[in-house]
Amino acid sequence: MDVAEIKQLFPSLKQTVYGRPLVYLDNAATSLRPQSVIDKWNEMATKKNANIHRAVHRLAVEATEEYESTRDAVREFLNAEYREEIIFTSGTTASINLLAFCFGEAFIQPGDEILIAESEHHSDIVPWQMMCQRKGAVIRTIPVDGNGHLDLQRLRENLTKKTKLTCLAEISNVLGLKNPVKDIVKICHSVGCLVFIDGAQGVVHSAPDVRATSCDFYAFSGHKIYAASGTGVLYGRRALLEQMPPYMGGGEMIATVSFEKTTYAPLPGKFEAGTQNINAVPTLKAALELARAFRCPEVEDEQRRIIDFVIGELSADPRITLYGRPVDPAEKVPIFSFTVRGAHHEDLALILDKQGVAVRSGQMCAEPLMDRYGVTGMVRASFAAYNTLDEARTFIGALRKAIEMLS
């Protein structure tokens, strides 16, 4: 599948903004939706709208089949061992909140420690802080170096017998570098510490395999990988999920209910209380099918050309600082965060927007990382499979124009 063909699958890309063709480079925030996802959404709403699992009527059976076959598709996509290890949530943030609460209840004692990478998104910091406050546990961090690499020596030093869980992103939403998750899991497991991987960006730019990496938990959002918003996944090893108490109480998560005693449903229902996002979840299956199809030489080559071109252009201008600089080119994905000396990130983003280029500016939900680099914010251009080298050229041209206007 070549990139021109892929572009045709996304109706949003036929738009113009301010009379210019849309160059959408805010994919790390959310991706655009392909026609197949929109069609599935419509189909669920117009033809298969029924609540799942309980009713015996035709539509309910079809809706349940769509929902549960999506679980199988996710299991396969992540290479999880069992389908009941796949819990549907409303997104990565919801997954981490669920995990933090239930993991805390099951496994955390006062004085225990959680290790979190300094480069994490707020969603992989705050739920852990809330849990630690509740349980009397302590957060320690894994620092990043000037280029954006995690300090594995400090990881080893900060791992103690009290460290119950290490939390890190497969790929930081700011730095765009593939973290060595396999090595980190090995280091953590060697001292009996479990590992949670935030796959919000990783699921898009790598081929996640929870068994190959041996991680204990993994989370991602549908909306960043072309599916409907409000869909997401928490993966957890079955033996661990079974030991964890439910998160929310209510329909679907129960086995029997009486006022004296309620017993809970087995996995995965135990963690899916209430009516789920029944119209949207099946779009995840359509989206993951496409995401898999995008793992082809044509797309990989174009992404590589984009990475080489953008790094080259940003590095050539002494006013620009790029964060997340690869040592090995293969570790970089096309997420580029940078600052420009003498130009505010918000000004740059506003002027890029007026030239049809959509980027993100600000703290990118990673305030500790902004503090680490001593900046109030950055500009981020993040590319997806439908973005082309031509668009990267348009972006660089528009950035030059913006810098010229602002200096």
Add this chain to the structure above:
Amino acid sequence: MNTLKEAKEAVIEDFSMYDEWLDKYEYLIDLGKKLDAYPEEAKTDDKLIKGCQSRVWLDWSLSGSRLYFRADSDAIITKGIISLLIGVYSGRTSAEIVGDDFSFIDEIGLKENLSPTRSNGLASMIATIRGVAAQNV
């Protein structure tokens, strides 16, 4: 001094000269660069406007019945917008400001392009100016 109505009309007229969005921004950048210097010692937390992606400090003083504003920002376009607001509202009476609907922002098309959801804080700036005026009526 011109009237509030005249000051607003002058801004609307200035903006109407530009068809292209980039040119409007060029004009805002220019306004931002020309804004009167704001003293470093007045960049205190109590003068910081909440809800902006860029930092904005707004200070005010009362002279007779008239309110005078001065402001700064670390972002130049935001500074241009503040300059525009100060140019229109500084030196007006509190009653005039409270009685104004700030609709000229709509007329120059800034509101749709600089909405509070973009967290650049135009709405916060207006709310602060209005709040100060309301305290002093």
